[in-house]
Amino acid sequence: MKWGLFRSFCMTVLMFLCGGALFAVSASAATYYVDSVSGNDANSGTGETAAWKTLTKVNGVTFQPGDQILFKKGGSWTGTLWPKGSGADGLPIVIDSYGSGGMPLINGNGNEAAVYLSNQQYWEIRQLEITNSNGASSRRNGIYVVNQDGGTLNHIHLIGNNVHDVYGNNVKDGNGSSGIKIRTIAGSVKSNYQNILIDGNTVGPRVDRTGIDINSDYWCRQDSGCSGTYNWYPSTNVMISNNYVTDVGGDGIVPMATEGAVVQYNTVNGFNIRSGTVNAGIWAWNADHTVIQYNEAFNGHTSQDGQGFDIDYGQTGTIVQYNYSHDNDGGFILICQPAGAKNDGGIVRYNISQNDHARIFQLAGPTTNTQVYNNTVYLPAGSSTSPIYANSWGGYTQSISFRNNIWMLQGAGSWQGMSNIASLDFNTNTIYGAHTAGEPADANKSTQNPSLAAAGGGGTGRNSVDGYALVQGSPAIGSGVIIPDNGGKDYWGNAVPSAAAPNRGAYNGTGVPAPANLVVNGGFEQGSLTPWYNWNTASVTSGNARSGTYAVQLAGGPGSAEQIVQLAPNTTYTLKGYAKTADGSQPIRIGVKNYGGAEKYAAISTTSYSQGEVTFTTGSSNMTATIYVYKPSGSAAAYGDDIELVKNP
Incomplete structure (x- = not known):
């Protein structure tokens, strides 16, 4: 059977089966091409080699259901497409x-x-x-x-x-x-x-x-x-x-x-x-x-x-x-x-x-x-x-x-x-x-x-916030109050129970492992600086500890305790620690340098322990960083304790 007769036969059958009106709509659909460089408005528009050229031509056509209007990539048109x-x-x-x-x-x-x-x-x-x-x-x-x-x-x-x-x-x-x-x-x-x-x-x-x-x-x-x-x-x-x-x-x-x-x-x-x-x-x-x-x-x-x-x-x-x-x-x-x-x-x-x-x-x-x-x-x-x-x-x-x-x-x-x-x-x-x-x-x-995995370590993107999961053993786990019609799941997709006490916060899982502290002797409980090293005024003291028995003391400034830590390149970390100064006009810093980016630190000027925190990302070839507790100047003593460096989840 010739193509034209075959096509006519099929159209007749489909119109009978599907309804003439519906098929008439679908049969009229066409694809039109528009090329701002090689097109010509005198063309039919129905093939790549017969493309139209201008918006004026496109805007002058009343298109039918199922039609496609395809503009050539790399082309540009000025005016309103309507x-x-x-x-x-x-x-x-x-x-x-x-x-x-x-x-x-x-x-x-x-x-x-x-x-x-x-x-x-x-x-x-x-x-x-x-x-x-x-x-x-x-x-x-x-x-x-x-x-x-x-x-x-x-x-x-x-x-x-x-x-x-x-x-x-x-x-x-x-x-x-x-x-x-x-x-x-x-x-x-x-x-x-x-x-x-x-x-x-x-x-x-x-x-x-x-x-x-x-x-x-x-x-x-x-x-x-x-x-x-x-x-x-x-x-x-x-x-x-x-x-x-x-x-x-x-x-x-x-x-x-x-x-x-x-x-x-x-x-x-x-x-x-x-x-x-x-x-x-x-x-x-x-x-x-x-x-x-x-x-x-x-x-x-x-x-x-x-x-x-x-x-x-x-x-x-x-x-x-x-x-x-x-x-x-x-x-x-x-x-x-x-x-x-x-x-x-x-x-x-x-x-x-x-x-x-x-x-x-x-x-x-x-x-x-x-x-x-x-x-x-x-x-x-x-x-x-x-x-x-x-x-x-x-x-x-x-x-x-x-x-x-x-x-x-x-x-x-x-x-x-x-x-x-x-x-x-x-x-x-x-x-x-x-x-x-x-x-x-x-x-x-x-x-x-509440023992968040790495609070403050969120970056750009909804999936960068795993640091807000609760660590195993967190007091926030299972200590919430039941809320009717609670949505059924948390930020991460964990189920939230309707008949048992949920967690507090946006995370309702069973808890994640605590991130490993990459600082050695971060609480100075060895009673010595090792492996920290002293620049000018740092020593370990058995008084003024935030927790445990020992803390680092900076007997005036400038002076610091510094430690080189092993890290991975192109990786984000959060450094946290506690510090205080005997004179609020002479702040103490907890910070990081030599990691492949600009030095970062948190300055603390309180006379009782306050937490400082910085988040940083290592360079593409950097596998170490130097963390420190540093007093820039002044004769007043300052103290640091409970220094922690964790890889962000």
């Missing part, structure tokens, strides 16, 4: 790339969007490089998807794109600038989206003002403090996952006016860089039952708001779990609402906060029924961060519980505003190290060392 048409259920229209080389580049050149869809559905946009800059700041976006009077639009998938250098303004409103924005504009037909997937994209650097946001003009309801005509109409089945957002002027990732959105496995590195207004890393607004999990947020600038995470107002039942927040100017998390709005039933659990600043938990306004449990917080020596900061926003927190949390505080500021909370359930927490003003009462508080 192809027309919509796909269908099971037959989305797909924009992607072909060939070899770098991603196809679409440069919006200062237009409102580089890539744009309007009242279209069943689209997938993949593997494009997108910029939008013409040297002047204005309202603009990288990818901009709009619904106005479209009703419920379905299946918008944005996957694996690289959006950077979007020179937008930094105005904080729904119509502001973003790297990726999906927006519903109010009109005559109430509208929303169903099935949004934003996955695996890189947004930044140099994107102003928001990295990724979903927002809607259909936001008015009592929960959001709106007193106008209620019109809240949330988008559903929203997934924002596996994205890397960096160097954004304002907020990192923000779904708004959604129901049941999931925000997971994202990294936000550097937010609130240029905006000068209140911004956070990952948060939701006017959105119910959002789940924010398995994310990392760090390098947030300024304390307006500057937190890695936020449960904002206009929400019920937001869950923030299994996240890693570190080195954010504004702290770990904001939980807030103004008077007249709603923030009810939020849950913050199994998260890790390391070296966050200003305040770990900020509680602003009359929020209700928040649960904060099984989180682990670490603050280094010298920190002035407030563990909890409660302030008024038309009233103070109405009801909140803190249970089974670990605060590992080498340094800390005061606990602020706690007495203003109307109903505070603070129970079965561990607070170890610094105990500062305002620390709340806790009938089952533990002040024992």
Whole structure:
């Protein structure tokens, strides 16, 4: 049978079996090619050697369900890409790339969007490089998807794109600038989206003002403090996952006016860089039952708001779990609402906060029924961060519980505003190290060392925090209080029991082996310096020990006790130790040098023992380092004890 007759026969059979309408849709699907160098708009576009050339040609075509539009890798186009048409259920229209080389580049050149869809559905946009800059700041976006009077639009998938250098303004409103924005504009037909997937994209650097946001003009309801005509109409089945957002002027990732959105496995590195207004890393607004999990947020600038995470107002039942927040100017998390709005039933659990600043938990306004449990917080020596900061926003927190949390505080500021909370359930927490003003009462508080494997040793990446596991025999193991509906697992995926006492903190395993101390005679209990060596003033004394009988004494300065330790190259270690000085104006240092990087030390100026700590990574060819206890100057004596060096997990 000839091919043409055979094809006609098959089409007839399939139309009979599957239904003429369905097959007519699938039979019309085509693949179109676009080549910015060798293409020609007079071509058919349906083959690599018959590719189109310009955005103008692509924008003039109404594509059909199942069509593919493939841009040649290594090519570049200037202007706005706005192809027309919509796909269908099971037959989305797909924009992607072909060939070899770098991603196809679409440069919006200062237009409102580089890539744009309007009242279209069943689209997938993949593997494009997108910029939008013409040297002047204005309202603009990288990818901009709009619904106005479209009703419920379905299946918008944005996957694996690289959006950077979007020179937008930094105005904080729904119509502001973003790297990726999906927006519903109010009109005559109430509208929303169903099935949004934003996955695996890189947004930044140099994107102003928001990295990724979903927002809607259909936001008015009592929960959001709106007193106008209620019109809240949330988008559903929203997934924002596996994205890397960096160097954004304002907020990192923000779904708004959604129901049941999931925000997971994202990294936000550097937010609130240029905006000068209140911004956070990952948060939701006017959105119910959002789940924010398995994310990392760090390098947030300024304390307006500057937190890695936020449960904002206009929400019920937001869950923030299994996240890693570190080195954010504004702290770990904001939980807030103004008077007249709603923030009810939020849950913050199994998260890790390391070296966050200003305040770990900020509680602003009359929020209700928040649960904060099984989180682990670490603050280094010298920190002035407030563990909890409660302030008024038309009233103070109405009801909140803190249970089974670990605060590992080498340094800390005061606990602020706690007495203003109307109903505070603070129970079965561990607070170890610094105990500062305002620390709340806790009938089952533990002040024992929780024995974390390598606290403070977390790096970049959610998987870099094994140092926050509990060591075998930790007093935090099995000493927590049972919490109903506890999520079932900890940060590492260990089961959390529902009928037996769990651990305190973010780790619920049976404990990990204690890391080996690589320092020999770190407690000086041999009664001699060996294998430490003395420079000028070091000796071992039987008085002034922190533990045991002996400590090292520096009878004035300059002088030090030093030890060369054997290490592995390209490996991260944490050095800890305790020291004190007889004169607070003459500090003593615990530090490391000759490891392949810049010398690091912790300076201690207290007259009673305080812990110092540094984390360092050896060079590619360095197999040793020199650790020391050093007094730079002055005639007052100083002491060191319990020096420990461990390899980070």
